[in-house]
Amino acid sequence: xxxxxxxxxxxxxxxxxxxxxxxxxxxxxxxxxxxxxxxxxxxxxxxxxxxxxxxxxxxxxxxxxxxxxxxxxxxxxxxxxxxxxxxxxxxxxxxxxxxxxxxxxxxxxxxxxxxxxxxxxxxxxxxxxxxxxxxxxxxxxxxxxxxxxxxxxxxxxxxxxxxxxxxxxxxxxxxxxxxxxxxxxxxxxxxxxxxxxxxxxxxxxxxxxxxxxxxxxxxxxxxxxxxxxxxxxxxxxxxxxxxxxxxxxxxxxxxxxx
Amino acid sequence: xxxxxxxxxxxxxxxxxxxxxxxxxxxxxxxxxxxxxxxxxxxxxxxxxxxxxxxxxxxxxxxxxxxxxxxxxxxxxxxxxxxxxxxxxxxxxxxxxxxxxxxxxxxxxxxxxxxxxxxxxxxxxxxxxxxxxxxxxxxxxxxxxxxxxxxxxxxxxxxxxxxxxxxxxxxxxxxxxxxxxxxxxxxxxxxxxxxxxxxxxxxxxxxxxxxxxxxxxxxxxxxxxxxxxxxxxxxxxxxxxxxxxxxxxxxxxxxxxxxxxxxxxxxxxxxxxxxxxxxxxxxxxxxxxxxxxxxxxxxxxxxxx
Numbered sequence: 001x002x003x004x005x006x007x008x009x010x011x012x013x014x015x016x017x018x019x020x021x022x023x024x025x026x027x028x029x030x031x032x033x034x035x036x037x038x039x040x041x042x043x044x045x046x047x048x049x050x051x052x053x054x055x056x057x058x059x060x061x062x063x064x065x066x067x068x069x070x071x072x073x074x075x076x077x078x079x080x081x082x083x084x085x086x087x088x089x090x091x092x093x094x095x096x097x098x099x100x101x102x103x104x105x106x107x108x109x110x111x112x113x114x115x116x117x118x119x120x121x122x123x124x125x126x127x128x129x130x131x132x133x134x135x136x137x138x139x140x141x142x143x144x145x146x147x148x149x150x151x152x153x154x155x156x157x158x159x160x161x162x163x164x165x166x167x168x169x170x171x172x173x174x175x176x177x178x179x180x181x182x183x184x185x186x187x188x189x190x191x192x193x194x195x196x197x198x199x200x201x202x203x204x205x206x207x208x209x210x211x212x213x214x215x216x217x218x219x220x221x222x223x224x225x226x227x228x229x230x231x232x233x234x235x236x237x238x239x240x241x242x243x244x245x246x247x248x249x250x251x252x253x254x255x256x257x258x
Numbered sequence: 259x260x261x262x263x264x265x266x267x268x269x270x271x272x273x274x275x276x277x278x279x280x281x282x283x284x285x286x287x288x289x290x291x292x293x294x295x296x297x298x299x300x301x302x303x304x305x306x307x308x309x310x311x312x313x314x315x316x317x318x319x320x321x322x323x324x325x326x327x328x329x330x331x332x333x334x335x336x337x338x339x340x341x342x343x344x345x346x347x348x349x350x351x352x353x354x355x356x357x358x359x360x361x362x363x364x365x366x367x368x369x370x371x372x373x374x375x376x377x378x379x380x381x382x383x384x385x386x387x388x389x390x391x392x393x394x395x396x397x398x399x400x401x402x403x404x405x406x407x408x409x410x411x412x413x414x415x416x417x418x419x420x421x422x423x424x425x426x427x428x429x430x431x432x433x434x435x436x437x438x439x440x441x442x443x444x445x446x447x448x449x450x451x452x453x454x455x456x457x458x459x460x461x462x463x464x465x466x467x468x469x470x471x472x473x474x475x476x477x478x479x480x481x482x483x484x485x486x487x488x489x490x491x492x493x494x495x496x497x498x499x500x501x502x503x504x505x506x507x508x509x510x511x512x513x514x515x516x517x518x519x520x521x522x523x524x525x526x527x528x529x530x531x532x533x534x535x536x537x538x539x540x541x542x543x544x545x546x547x548x549x550x551x552x553x554x555x556x557x558x559x560x561x562x563x
Contacts, residue, residue, distance in 0.1 A: 096348055104319065105348050108339060114309045115344060118316015118324075125278070125298050125322075148306035152313065155304075 001197050002032050003256045006229050008067045008080070010252050014244050016084025018092045020060045022227030022239050026168040026196065027135060028064035030222055031056075033202040034133060035068050038210065043073035046100045052130055053119050055104045057112020058137035058166060059093035065102070066090055074101035110143030112136065113163060117149045120161040120217075131210065133162045138180060139170035147187065153217045154188030161217040162209045163189075166196065168226040173236045184219045196222030230255045259414040260357055262393040264288040266400060267325065271296040277404070278317050280310050282328030284357070311337045315344035318352050323404055329363070330356040330372040330413070338378055341409060346384045351407040353400070354379075355414060360499035361532065361541040362416035373527045377504020379411045380477050386410040386430075387477040389448035389506075391419040395474050398428045415499075416538060419451035423472070431478040435487070439469035442556055443487040447473050447498035447506045450525075450547060454497065457549035466556055476506045484513035493559045494522040497552060502526040523555045 005028050013019035034054060035041070042048040056065050066083070069075045075089070082088030089098040093107035103119070106112045116134035123130050136146060153161055165184075171177055185191045192208060194201040202222070209218045226240075227233030230252050244252060268291050271277045278299045279289060286293075286302045293300035303310045307328060314324035326333060333356050334341070345352050356375065363370035379385050386408045390396040396412065403410045427434055433445075446454045451472050461468055469487050473480065488494050494514060496507045507524045514520045525546055534544060542548055557563070 104315075105343065108343055110308075111312055111340065111344055114312020114340075115316040115319065117309075118313035118318075119320050120316070121301075121313060122317045122320030122322055126320075145306075145309050145312065148304070148309035149312070152303055152306065152309060156301075 001229055002029055003229065005032060005064070005067045005071070007253060007256050009063045010244065010249065012067070012080045012083050013063055014249050015081065017243055018084045019063050019243070020241055022233050022235070023058070023061040024064040025228045025230070025233065026224040026226045027058070027061045027166050028067070029197050029199060030135065030164055030166070030202055031064050031068045033199055034206060035072055037203055038206040039133065041072070041101070043101065046074060050130065053103050053116070053132045055106070055112045055116045055119070055132070055134040056094055057106055057116070057134050058109065058140050059106035059112070061166070062092070062094040065094060069099070069101045075099065109137070109140040110145040113149045114145050116161060116163070117153050117158065120153070120158040121156060123160055124156070124158060131160050131162065133164065135164040135166060137170060138165055138167045138177065139174065141165065141171060141177065141180065142175055150184065150187040150189065157215040158217045159213040159215055162206070163217065163219045165219060165221050166224055167221050168224040170226065170236065181221055184221070188216060190214070190216045190218040191221060192218065193221045193223070196224035197228050259390070259393065259396060259418060260285060261288065262396050263327070263355055263414060264292065266397055268292040268295055270400070270404065271299060274323065276322050277325065278322045279325045279327065280314055282307050282310055282332060284328055307332045307337045308340045311340035312344050314352055315340070315348065315350055318345070318350040323351065323353065325353045325355060325404070327355045329358040329370065330375050331358070331370065334372060334375040334378055341379070342382055345409045346382045349384060349407060350409070351405070352409050353404050353412065354409065355412040357414045357416070359413045359415065360527065361538065364538040364541050365535045367535060368531050368533070371532065373501040374504060375411070375413060376476055376500050376506065380504060382409070384408050385477060386475070387413070388475050389413045389415070390474055391415050391417070391449040391451060392421070392423065394425055395423070395428055398425055399430055399474065402430050413448065415449040417449045417452060419449050419455065421451055421455055428474070431475045431480055433480040433483040434472045435469070435483065436472050437468065437470035439467040440491060441467045442493040442495060442560060443469045443471060443491045444552065444556070445471050445473060445484060445494060445496045445510055447476070447496070447500070450497045450499055453547055453549055454552055457552045460549060460553045461556060464557070464562060466560065468556065473506055476509065479506070479509040481509070481513040484510055485517065488514045488520050489517055492520055494520065495525070495552065495555050495559065496522070497525040497547065499547060500526055502529055521559055523559055525551060525555060
């Protein structure tokens with residue numbers, strides 16, 4: 001569990017006065033391991049044609065992506081400091097028209113996976129080796145386009161596509177999935193299940209996708225905790241879209257420093 | 259027009275390997291020559307229009323020129339958010355080619371009628387709207403636009419206007435003056451040029467010397483040609499198969515709104531759902547897309563009894 005990136009997430013969101021802290025905490029370890037150990041990229045040349053792609057479909061968790069992009073040099077600390085400002089490049093949802101390294105503008109749920117399917121198809125047509133990763137939420141899996149895309153991706157045998165489901169229990173608060181693992185399996189995908197905060201487990205899942213691909217797309221069901229790392233954030237309540245006051249910020253930082 | 263479209267995909271696909279055609283389970287038989295000639299670049303994706311549009315955006319992001327083709331309400335109304343966010347906001351180029359606008363599927367009822375496609379697409383930044391009603395109009399304007407960075411919407415009609423216009427007179431964003439006159443300006447949009455052509459004798463018989471402008475491109479719109487003609491005649495009749503709100507008629511109003519002493523009338527689809535079925539001619543008759551109604555509107559504006 002990466003505490004340094006979590007602190008940066010909280011500080012940036014508090015400074016900007018906008019954002020989703022628990023949603024970012026549930027996915028930051030997944031994104032960090034992906035960029036650290038697996039994704040091919042060149043931060044100095046974000047459009048490098050040999051790169052792998054990462055699409056954050058659940059756009060409201062974007063601060064987890066921003067801090068990773070800053071860690072690897074796509075954007076600067078100054079960009080993070082300007083988060084949420086009118087003239088800044090970083091806002092409450094990721095924007096490919098402004099942010100180096102963001103592959104698709106997302107926000108409204110259910111858009112990123114179809115776009116990722118299109119990117120994967122484009123690379124199949126050209127017989128290119130690039131890999132396409134996309135991260136969706138389990139609540140986002142209520143959207144019809146997720147299952148339309150899941151069906152299309154298996155039909156097109158897009159084995160260059162890896163979808164990560166942030167299974168943080170959001171769906172269960174509203175409209176539970178009967179069995180999300182079996183749902184993806186029944187749609188014809190390779191299914192892997194991991195603890196989405198265990199770095200070695202995350203690493204092994206991405207490695208498995210890269211080395212054991214048959215003619216199916218792969219989905220990694222990552223069991224995560226919304227707000228993981230700070231006890232009072234670990235819930236589905238008021239903290240979903242709440243900005244900490246100075247006292248609460250202090251409490252969060254103290255708990256992360258323990 | 260649909261055959262023209264499928265033929266043209268073959269022609270363009272053979273010369274440009276970045277053309278990819280995605281359909282929502284229509285025209286797949288007609289597109290087989292293209293599919294065979296351009297392997298790996300034709301997909302009958304399925305009955306999942308929003309996802310088709312998202313996939314097309316992913317293809318555009320990766321350097322392809324996607325063509326999305328299905329029935330108008332499914333492409334425009336169901337997929338509107340995908341058009342807005344996946345294409346227009348992200349500054350991606352794409353070609354959306356619909357059949358079944360207005361009441362072209364005349365016997366299938368309101369689920370397959372679409373009166374407001376132009377209004378919806380026009381409302382989004384970075385869009386172009388083309389309403390070709392003869393084969394060479396589609397061919398010419400598709401060639402001119404399919405590689406640009408706009409979302410270009412082609413509304414293919416069931417009925418052609420049947421009036422031959424030379425290729426060299428067809429230019430994106432330019433109205434075409436088909437007749438000079440001083441009494442009144444008639445603006446015909448897309449296939450409704452046919453209704454206007456059918457009233458030629460009737461208008462001449464009662465001595466109306468009309469000017470006729472034909473519009474195939476609704477966005478970008480040729481405000482200047484409309485304005486110049488309206489200034490000359492002082493009277494404007496518009497006929498278009500679209501809802502009364504948001505279509506080309508609104509652009510005509512913008513063209514003439516700062517001119518003095520202009521009177522105008524608009525033959526459009528009123529703000530109501532049409533519950534009827536029948537043939538397309540039944541819809542024409544019910545809604546007033548006839549030569550008789552064009553003449554009637556001209557006479558009213560000119561105060562001829």
